[in-house]
Amino acid sequence: MLLIDVVRVSEAVTRTSARLGKIGHLAESLGRVGADEAEIAISYLSGELPQRQVGVGWRGLQDLPSPKLAATATLTDVDALLSKIKAVSGQGSQAARKTLVTQLFAGLTSQEQAFMLKLLGGELRQGALDGVMIEAIAKASGAPSADVRRALTLRGWLPAVGAAALAGGVERLRAFKLEVGRAVSPMLAGSVPQVAAALEKAGTPAALEWKLDGIRVQAHRSGTEVKVFTRTLDDITAQIPELVEAMLALPVDDLVLDGEVIALRPDGRPHPFQVTAARTRSRIDVARLREQTPLHVFFFDALRVGGADLLDLPYAERQAILATTVPPGLLTPRLVTSDVTAATEFFTDVIKAGHEGLVVKSLTSPYAAGRRGAGWIKVKPRHTLDLVVLAAEWGHGRREGKLSNLHLGARDPDTGGFVMLGKTFKGLTDELLAWQTERFLELATGPADEWTVPLRPELVVEIAFDGVQRSPRYPGGMALRFARVLRYRPDKRAEDADTVETVRSLML
DNA sequence: TTCCGACAGTGGGGTCGCAAT
DNA sequence: ATTGCGACCCCACTATCGGAA
Numbered sequence: 075m076l077l078i079d080v081v082r083v084s085e086a087v088t089r090t091s092a093r094l095g096k097i098g099h100l101a102e103s104l105g106r107v108g109a110d111e112a113e114i115a116i117s118y119l120s121g122e123l124p125q126r127q128v129g130v131g132w133r134g135l136q137d138l139p140s141p142k143l144a145a146t147a148t149l150t151d152v153d154a155l156l157s158k159i160k161a162v163s164g165q166g167s168q169a170a171r172k173t174l175v176t177q178l179f180a181g182l183t184s185q186e187q188a189f190m191l192k193l194l195g196g197e198l199r200q201g202a203l204d205g206v207m208i209e210a211i212a213k214a215s216g217a218p219s220a221d222v223r224r225a226l227t228l229r230g231w232l233p234a235v236g237a238a239a240l241a242g243g244v245e246r247l248r249a250f251k252l253e254v255g256r257a258v259s260p261m262l263a264g265s266v267p268q269v270a271a272a273l274e275k276a277g278t279p280a281a282l283e284w285k286l287d288g289i290r291v292q293a294h295r296s297g298t299e300v301k302v303f304t305r306t307l308d309d310i311t312a313q314i315p316e317l318v319e320a321m322l323a324l325p326v327d328d329l330v331l332d333g334e335v336i337a338l339r340p341d342g343r344p345h346p347f348q349v350t351a352a353r354t355r356s357r358i359d360v361a362r363l364r365e366q367t368p369l370h371v372f373f374f375d376a377l378r379v380g381g382a383d384l385l386d387l388p389y390a391e392r393q394a395i396l397a398t399t400v401p402p403g404l405l406t407p408r409l410v411t412s413d414v415t416a417a418t419e420f421f422t423d424v425i426k427a428g429h430e431g432l433v434v435k436s437l438t439s440p441y442a443a444g445r446r447g448a449g450w451i452k453v454k455p456r457h458t459l460d461l462v463v464l465a466a467e468w469g470h471g472r473r474e475g476k477l478s479n480l481h482l483g484a485r486d487p488d489t490g491g492f493v494m495l496g497k498t499f500k501g502l503t504d505e506l507l508a509w510q511t512e513r514f515l516e517l518a519t520g521p522a523d524e525w526t527v528p529l530r531p532e533l534v535v536e537i538a539f540d541g542v543q544r545s546p547r548y549p550g551g552m553a554l555r556f557a558r559v560l561r562y563r564p565d566k567r568a569e570d571a572d573t574v575e576t577v578r579s580l581m582l
Numbered sequence: 583t584t585c586c587g588a589c590a591g592t593g594g595g596g597t598c599g600c601a602a603t
Numbered sequence: 604a605t606t607g608c609g610a611c612c613c614c615a616c617t618a619t620c621g622g623a624a
Contacts, residue, residue, distance in 0.1 A: 093620050131609050168601060205589050289612065306611070348596060351612055355598045471591065479593070499593050500616050553595060558615055
């Protein structure tokens with residue numbers, strides 16, 4: 075199949091707003107693709123590369139050669155070149171990489187170039203990713219979408235699942251099994267602001283578990299072989315020897331467990347997330363790092379124990395098996411209750427212990443990939459501050475032409491000025507977006523650059539956030555984590571905004 | 583007819599490893 | 604030695620579609 079065919083389908087999908095229409099376009103093209111190119115087509119049309127990443131980002135895509143006139147590149151051609159680029163990037167030669175990128179784009183028409191730019195930049199924006207592609211695969215192959223989803227959970231990579239479905243329909247899909255050593259798509263959680271609401275959604279009794287602010291891990295053991303995967307299915311086995319040892323110490327030698335690793339202080343309280351992140355990303359001299367900053371693992375689910383697959387069991391049963399498999403010290407603290415008061419107390423306890431919040435889980439739900447908000451619901455406390463809008467940035471995509479991203483500042487009584495604490499674009503409705511664009515342009519003090527409009531510091535906005543973290547970037551040495559807009563405060567003036575001292579007192 | 587679950591889009595801060603400067 | 608880039612950890616929220624109620 076030619077790349078141009080895929081590009082035309084992507085363009086049609088982008089133009090079509092109805093989801094069923096998008097699915098129709100995608101399914102039609104999957105019906106035409108050959109078996110040897112199915113994985114590539116599915117990959118590209120769901121916005122990813124078969125290589126996952128090739129070491130080329132926006133910077134490596136500057137100064138591209140002029141386009142060809144005739145579209146002759148096949149999917150196989152393009153895929154082979156991308157594999158070469160990935161290999162060269164791995165060896166670290168920027169010049170060789172640039173040569174290959176130039177070669178790739180020199181073989182494409184302007185239409186194809188535009189597509190590959192978006193694909194490599196991870197910004198396809200055609201309104202269809204995995205969720206829509208699952209339905210398209212189902213439609214093209216004649217298999218129920220539930221079977222496609224199920225296979226995706228077990229295999230962890232949609233193009234392989236799609237190619238199998240196109241080649242052999244539902245039978246091939248049902249042949250996918252959990253394989254120890256190969257990552258499974260992890261189950262995700264939705265979120266609500268209150269414990270009571272979470273209980274209601276999950277159904278009672280529900281399991282309440284401590285939410286630890288660390289790194290999600292999926293640990294596999296087959297005999298003496300252990301592998302550890304992150305939420306996005308990257309292999310981080312080498313970075314976490316503590317977890318490897320913990321897995322090998324278990325009395326069962328064929329298992330897959332789900333949990334969280336986190337760096338704890340000697341007193342058992344958690345380090346800031348940044349400490350855990352740094353530890354789990356470091357690959358050099360891990361032996362020394364683990365002495366300074368040991369990682370602890372807390373398991374909360376069992377997908378396979380002693381050769382038995384547990385994914386389809388209700389959570390309560392998986393939990394019971396987990397509890398007999400791992401020692402109590404490695405289990406995530408939990409409480410099973412129907413009582414809102416008891417649940418609220420448990421929430422208070424976990425916050426007092428310095429952790430992030432709770433995950434409320436239905437006792438009856440099976441282990442299902444991707445589906446946020448179904449069986450697992452997280453609850454976290456929310457802080458708020460009244461901050462001043464210092465500047466705004468022009469938005470992209472559906473926010474083009476709107477001032478979108480806000481620069482937030484706290485008042486500094488010593489200087490009479492404001493100290494920037496970060497940015498946010500979250501929480502804005504279309505109406506608010508339109509209003510603020512108009513209002514900001516009245517307050518503009520002149521464009522600083524192409525993207526940012528500095529403002530007279532007059533507007534006060536109420537911001538919700540999860541915490542204050544140490545920042546190497548911002549002048550006050552601190553930044554807000556997960557800041558989002560709650561509402562504007564027209565009743566407040568900049569002089570009424572919260573101060574840097576208030577913010578500093580929240581940083582621990 | 584209304585409601586609501588799932589999905590995609592729009593970006594945020596921090597950190598590491600590596601190549602170029 | 605420092606800087607910039609790519610990748611990947613953590614992530615919240617709104618708009619929209621279409622099936623469920």
